[in-house]
Amino acid sequence: MASMEQIEMEKHRKALDKDVVHLVDKYLRAMEWDIPDVDEPTARQMILDEIKREVGRIESHS
Template sequence: MTKIEKLELEAHRDQLETDVKDLVDKYLAISEWDVPDIDEPLANRLIIAAIRDALDHVEQGLQPSPPA
């Protein structure tokens, strides 16, 4: 990554973190509709694990295919 790309990413790092937190909150709220007495700390950990899995999947899809 070039210096300009790193600087640009750094400029958006706080917003990226806020967006991820909002995503966790969104899915926690959805879970609470289905399970009113949900264990929030456990639900947060499960949601974050699912987001990590999704990020891995997205990253794999963005990587160039190996040469044939």
């Protein structure tokens, strides 16, 4: 049986997914302002890697 936390997380999963996509797009647009010919797949991966590092930093402080 799912815990109350799992049930609640399921309710918010789609919103969380959309928020992460929005966050990546936000920083990609900022890069495009500074680098008009940015390599979009590389830039997107760099942003995702940094988000992953930050999640790791947050986890290590919890």
